[in-house]
Amino acid sequence: MTAQDWETVVGLEVHVELSTASKLFCGCANEFGGEPNTNVCPVCLGLPGSLPVLNERAVEYALRVAEALHLEVPPVSVFARKNYFYPDMPKNYQTSQYDMPITVHGWLDVDGARIGITRAHLEEDTGKTLHVGGGGRIHDADHALVDYNRAGVPLLEIVSEPDIRSAEQAKRYVEELRATLLAIQVSDVKMEEGSLRIDANVSVRPAGSDGLGTRCEIKNLNSLRSLVKAIEHEARRQVTAIEFGDAIVQETRHWDEQRGRTVAGRSKEEAHDYRYFPEPDLVPVAPTPDMREHVRRTLPELPAARRRRLVEAWGIRDDDARVLVATPGLADYAEKAVAALAGGTPREVVNWVRQEVLAYLNETGLSPSVLAPEMLAELVGLVAAGTISRNQAKDVLDESLREERWPRDIVEARGLAQVSDAGELAAVVASVLDEHRGVVEEYRGGDDKARKKKRGFLMGELMKRLQGKGNPQVLNRLLDEQLG
Amino acid sequence: MKPTYGAVSRYGLVAFASSLDQIGPFAADVHDAALALEAIRGHDPCDSTSIASPLPPVLDTLDDGVSGLRVGVVEELTDVEGVQPEVRAAVDGAAGALEDAGAKVERVSVPTVVHGLPAYYLIAPAEASSNLARYDGVRYGLRVDADDVAAMNAATRDAGFGPEVKRRIMLGTYALSAGYYDAYYGQAQRVRTLIIRDFERAYERFDVLLAPTSPTVAFPLGAKTADPLAMYLSDVCTIPTNLAGHPAISVPFGTGEGGLPVGVQVLAPALGEPVMFRAARALEVARR
Ligand SMILES: [Zn+2]
Numbered sequence: 001m002t003a004q005d006w007e008t009v010v011g012l013e014v015h016v017e018l019s020t021a022s023k024l025f026c027g028c029a030n031e032f033g034g035e036p037n038t039n040v041c042p043v044c045l046g047l048p049g050s051l052p053v054l055n056e057r058a059v060e061y062a063l064r065v066a067e068a069l070h071l072e073v074p075p076v077s078v079f080a081r082k083n084y085f086y087p088d089m090p091k092n093y094q095t096s097q098y099d100m101p102i103t104v105h106g107w108l109d110v111d112g113a114r115i116g117i118t119r120a121h122l123e124e125d126t127g128k129t130l131h132v133g134g135g136g137r138i139h140d141a142d143h144a145l146v147d148y149n150r151a152g153v154p155l156l157e158i159v160s161e162p163d164i165r166s167a168e169q170a171k172r173y174v175e176e177l178r179a180t181l182l183a184i185q186v187s188d189v190k191m192e193e194g195s196l197r198i199d200a201n202v203s204v205r206p207a208g209s210d211g212l213g214t215r216c217e218i219k220n221l222n223s224l225r226s227l228v229k230a231i232e233h234e235a236r237r238q239v240t241a242i243e244f245g246d247a248i249v250q251e252t253r254h255w256d257e258q259r260g261r262t263v264a265g266r267s268k269e270e271a272h273d274y275r276y277f278p279e280p281d282l283v284p285v286a287p288t289p290d291m292r293e294h295v296r297r298t299l300p301e302l303p304a305a306r307r308r309r310l311v312e313a314w315g316i317r318d319d320d321a322r323v324l325v326a327t328p329g330l331a332d333y334a335e336k337a338v339a340a341l342a343g344g345t346p347r348e349v350v351n352w353v354r355q356e357v358l359a360y361l362n363e364t365g366l367s368p369s370v371l372a373p374e375m376l377a378e379l380v381g382l383v384a385a386g387t388i389s390r391n392q393a394k395d396v397l398d399e400s401l402r403e404e405r406w407p408r409d410i411v412e413a414r415g416l417a418q419v420s421d422a423g424e425l426a427a428v429v430a431s432v433l434d435e436h437r438g439v440v441e442e443y444r445g446g447d448d449k450a451r452k453k454k455r456g457f458l459m460g461e462l463m464k465r466l467q468g469k470g471n472p473q474v475l476n477r478l479l480d481e482q483l484g
Numbered sequence: 485m486k487p488t489y490g491a492v493s494r495y496g497l498v499a500f501a502s503s504l505d506q507i508g509p510f511a512a513d514v515h516d517a518a519l520a521l522e523a524i525r526g527h528d529p530c531d532s533t534s535i536a537s538p539l540p541p542v543l544d545t546l547d548d549g550v551s552g553l554r555v556g557v558v559e560e561l562t563d564v565e566g567v568q569p570e571v572r573a574a575v576d577g578a579a580g581a582l583e584d585a586g587a588k589v590e591r592v593s594v595p596t597v598v599h600g601l602p603a604y605y606l607i608a609p610a611e612a613s614s615n616l617a618r619y620d621g622v623r624y625g626l627r628v629d630a631d632d633v634a635a636m637n638a639a640t641r642d643a644g645f646g647p648e649v650k651r652r653i654m655l656g657t658y659a660l661s662a663g664y665y666d667a668y669y670g671q672a673q674r675v676r677t678l679i680i681r682d683f684e685r686a687y688e689r690f691d692v693l694l695a696p697t698s699p700t701v702a703f704p705l706g707a708k709t710a711d712p713l714a715m716y717l718s719d720v721c722t723i724p725t726n727l728a729g730h731p732a733i734s735v736p737f738g739t740g741e742g743g744l745p746v747g748v749q750v751l752a753p754a755l756g757e758p759v760m761f762r763a764a765r766a767l768e769v770a771r772r
Contacts, residue, residue, distance in 0.1 A: 046618045049496040051531050081614050083660070087633055092617035144633070146622070275660035277669060280502035280611055282532050 007207045008235040009215075010170050010200055011162035014177060015155050016187045017125060017195040018061045024124045024154035025052030025095065032193050036147035044124075044152035046090030051281050054079075058154040061186040062102045062122055063287055063295045065156060068184050068302055069117050071106030076286050079122075079279040084272045088127035088146050096123035096157075098276040102285060108160075109304065110169065110176045116161030125153040150194075156186075162201065162212060167231035171224050174198065179303040179326045188328075191223055198227055202234045204242070213238070214248040218262055220255045230255040234262045306331060314338070314346035323354060329368035330358070336373035337380075344380035352376060356394060360401045375400050379407040386420040386471050387411065420471035422478065428470070429478045432461050443483060455479065485509060485517050485764075486722075488754045489729030490535040492521075493528030499615040501608035502533075504726055514735065514765045518542045521757070535755075545758050550585045550766045553759065556592030556690035558751075561721045563591075567699045570740040575696055578737045578748040581770035582694070582763065592693065594686050596678045600724035603679070605716055606659045606672035607727070612649075613656030619644060651712060680728045687753040692763050696721050697747035701740030725751045733764045737771060 023030050026043035042050040066073050080098035101121035107114050127150055133142030158177065164170045178189040178196065189196045198221045203213035218234055221227045238248050253262040301309070307321040310331070324331040334353050338346045357376065361368060379400060383393045388411055396410045411417055419425060433440050436458065443454040462475055486508040494505055509520035522543055528534045561567075562575050579589045621627035621640030628639035645653070659668035686693060698718050708715040725732045731754070734747040748767065752760035 045623065047624075048498045048618070051495050053530060053532050083614050083617065085617065085620065085634070085637055087620075087622045090618065090623065092620055093614050273662045275614075275657065275662075275665075277610060277614070277660055277665070280533075281499075 005207050006204045006235070006239045007209070008166055008231065009162050009203045009205060009212060010164035010167075010231055011215075012160045012164065012170060012173065013199040013201070014158045014160075014174065015197040015199075016158060016181060016189065018058055018154040018156055019185070019187050019195075020055055020057040020061060020154055022055055022057075023152035024055050024058050024122065025152055028152065030153050031149070032195070034149050036145070036149060039149045040151070044090065045148055046092075052095060052279075054282060054285065055154065058122060059102070059285060059287060060291065060295060061154070062120065062156055063292060064184045064186055064299060065120055065158070065181070066103040066106070067295055067299050068180050069103075069106040069108055069120065069158070071103035071117060071120060073103055073287055073292065074100065076100065076284045077102040077121075078284050079282045080276045081279050082123075083275040086126065087144065088129045088148075088151070090127070090148060090151055094124060094126065095279055095282070097121035100284075102287075108173065108176055108180065110173045113163075113169065115163045115173050118159045118161055120156050120158040123155050123157060125150050125155050127151040162203070162215075167228040167235075170200065170231055171228050174224060174227065175326060176303065182328050183300055183303050183306070183325075185300065197221075200227065200231055200234075202231055202238070203248070204235050204238045213242075214250050216248065216250065216262070217252045218255055219252060219265075222257075226255055226257055229260060230262055233260065237262065310335075314350065316347055316350050320350050320354060323358070324350065327358070327361075327368070330361075333357075333368035333371060333373050333376075337376040340374045340377035342377065342381045344377075344384035348380045348383070349376060352380065352397060356397050357401070360398070371401065372404065375404075375406055382407055382411060386473075387417050389418065389472070392416050392418075415469075417469065418471045419466055419469050420474050422474055425466075425470060425474050426478050426482075428462065428465055429475065429482055432458060432465060433482055436461065440483065455483075485511075485521065485733035485760075486726065486731060487521060487525060487757065488535070488731045490531075490533050491525045491539055491731075491755075491757075493526075493531040493534050495528055495530040499611075501611040502615060503611060504604070504608055506726075506729075514733070514761060514768045515543075515546060517733065517764075518546055518761050540755060540758050542757050542761050546761055546765050548762050550582055550587040550763055553582070553587040553692065553763060554690045555579065555582050555587045555589045555763065556686055556693045557589065558597065558686075558693050558695040559591050559593050560595060560597050561695040561724075566717070566720075567696060568701060568740065570701060570738075571696045571699060571746055574738045574740075574746040575694060575748050578735075578767055578770075579694055581767055585766045585770065587763070587766075589694075590690075592686050592690060594682045594693070594724070596675065596682045597724040599675045600679055600727055601716065601720045603672040603675040604719070604723040604727055605655070606668050607676065609652040609654075609656030610659045610669050610672075611656065613653045613660065616645070616649065616653060648709075648712065676727045679724050683725070683728050683730060683751075683753070687756075691752070691759050692756070693751040694763075695749055695751065697734040697749045698722075701742075701746050702744040722749065728754075730754055731757050731760055733760055735764050735767045737767060 020030055022028060023044055026041050028039045028041050028044055031039055043052060063073065077097060078100040079095055081093040082096045083093040085092045101119045103120045106117040108117060127146050127148040130145045132145055164173055181187045181189050187195055200218045200221060201215045202218060203215035205211060205213045216234060218230050221230055241248060252265040254265055256263050303325045307325050310316060310321045310324065311318060324334050330353065334349055337349045379393055379397050382388050383390055388396060396407050399405060399410050400407050439454050439457060443451055446454065458479065459475065462470055486506055489506050492507040497505060497507055499505060507524065509517050511517035511520055525539055527536050557575060557579050562572055583589045619625060619641065620637045626640055626644045628636065628643050630636040630639045658664060699720060700718060722732065730751060732749050732751045734749045736745045737748045738746050740746045750760050750763045
């Protein structure tokens with residue numbers, strides 16, 4: 001068999017930190033990046049005598065996800081304790097959900113392919129362990145420090161069916177999932193801050209086969225890039241092993257970014273028996289029909305619907321719509337700019353957004369929500385009215401974004417406004433042609449090459465006279481008329 | 485006395501077995517127990533299992549007597565092998581006293597209570613094994629240093645826990661293990677459900693139930709530590725109502741061998757504290 005005869009099968013477990021104001025079982029602030037061990041209390045530190053109380057907002061967020069991902073919500077779900085010892089877990093058990101999760105059986109469409117979602121369940125996050133000394137490697141470290149700020153932050157673990165068939169599709173699934181979670185405002189989905197974390201279950205099978213091969217779970221995927229590379233590498237590794245007659249061992253593997261390969265975990269230490277049992281400190285969760293109805297009524301437009309609407313209403317390309325919707329706040333910014341248009345088209349707005357505005361945001365790391373969409377609308381209007389050229393508009397937009405100034409003010413301050421008035425320009429053209437009568441004669445008697453040259457000279461003279469502010473299109477038309 | 489599960493907040497109580505833990509007062513007499521109960525109980529938003537509805541007053545009706553009260557003596561906890569004769573005599577004496585005070589007393593069968601002890605000794609250690617996991621030397625309390633964190637956890641727990649605690653952690657860990665969960669923890673929870681149903685059936689006919697508090701008279705401190713099973717067996721009478729989450733109160737009623745006190749207990753359905761206290765008070769009055 002050759003490599004082409006194998007099919008990659010992937011299922012993803014995506015852990016999403018919910019952006020509720022407080023943690024899952026206590027009133028501590030749910031914030032990223034605070035001083036270590038400042039957002040903590042007896043409950044999330046697991047002190048003796050403390051008890052958890054479920055944050056109802058987290059339940060509401062889970063119900064929003066259920067609506068967006070077409071998940072069923074069983075009448076009752078139950079929290080369970082997942083028991084294992086780890087220093088960043090204050091109680092040495094994680095309060096999670098096991099056999100009765102809050103949502104089951106949904107799907108997400110990704111570029112026309114339907115990816116099944118097995119379940120999405122609520123659980124608490126752990127703290128963070130920092131290994132100190134020995135060059136930062138766990139095994140050489142002198143000691144470890146633990147920060148419990150993240151302990152108890154609400155997580156939703158979204159588990160897909162093994163319906164994904166390539167690394168690229170896995171990436172697209174995560175992109176679509178992120179866009180969806182952003183749209184329904186349940187998480188900031190920042191992979192670089194750990195608010196969205198992925199484990200990938202990867203197996204291979206002969207193309208055309210229905211069975212599932214032995215899978216390996218890959219952890220430590222911190223970016224979409226490493227997700228793609230890790231799945232590609234792992235699938236190749238498995239195919240090679242099988243072709244050499246080796247059996248695949250079901251195991252946890254870690255993605256080693258530096259070496260660009262997956263590495264087997266220390267299976268003995270990672271073979272946990274979690275001894276799940278129902279959490280006796282919490283009561284079962286039974287979302288009421290009212291809660292579900294409220295969520296349904298207040299659910300924002302989902303990315304797929306929004307893309308469709310923008311493509312139809314604005315005549316933009318699918319790809320434009322995808323970029324707008326996938327970038328947090330960008331579609332809102334563009335829609336507000338379009339709403340404020342006094343001249344010009346939505347397509348022009350989108351072109352500026354995709355080029356200059358996006359470049360500026362990438363450069364500064366700012367969110368589109370801090371920009372003034374009305375300023376972009378004004379700029380598009382100035383170009384449409386012929387007040388400034390596209391080239392001038394680039395500079396004006398750059399200054400408008402950086403200095404938060406209105407484009408019209410910049411144009412005035414720089415004296416950039418184009419002269420487009422045909423009457424005013426006709427007089428200037430007549431005067432210049434009169435001044436260079438000899439050139440005009442040579443133009444009229446010359447061949448194509450000579451005419452082109454003379455015309456260029458005359459245009460140069462015109463611009464000199466107009467200090468560069470003449471509208472080139474209008475001037476060209478007037479030259480055509482007056483040169484005959 | 486032990487209140488209905490959820491009547492007294494567990495917030496601040498060091499957890500042993502969360503689904504069974506319930507704070508109750510020890511008092512010199514029934515009146516003081518009622519007084520203490522009314523002071524400590526009530527809804528607490530910090531405990532998710534705390535009862536949210538108002539709890540029926542106890543003190544107001546304490547001396548209302550037991551006239552017409554229907555009392556069932558639990559056969560399976562009283563008339564069986566292992567219950568010392570002087571203990572059974574105390575229960576019969578208590579039943580007679582209540583009858584004299586106007587109650588109607590009968591024997592009642594609550595068959596599944598005999599399975600209470602094994603169910604309890606699976607559920608309680610299972611929950612305890614998890615609740616006690618936090619005592620690992622990482623954040624507070626005793627720490628015995630070792631080469632790595634797993635070894636430090638083990639050394640700390642080895643030094644800090646006594647033999648009975650270790651035994652229960654081992655029992656509970658085993659009961660929850662993959663492959664054993666259904667046979668042990670799962671089965672124990674099913675037994676618990678059956679016991680609740682049996683009690684509910686009994687309370688259709690009776691207002692309160694009567695039983696020994698312990699099958700034997702008091703034994704000297706430490707006399708059974710070498711034989712844990714014998715020690716566990718002395719809980720056989722109090723465990724069924726504990727599994728059900730129902731209230732119970734033990735009242736001294738006579739003495740046994742060596743002049744040591746013998747207790748009888750009055751059991752009641754969930755939130756049945758008022759009628760339970762009335763019966764206990766009547767027993768106390770009869771003894772004076
Ligand atoms: Zn907290």
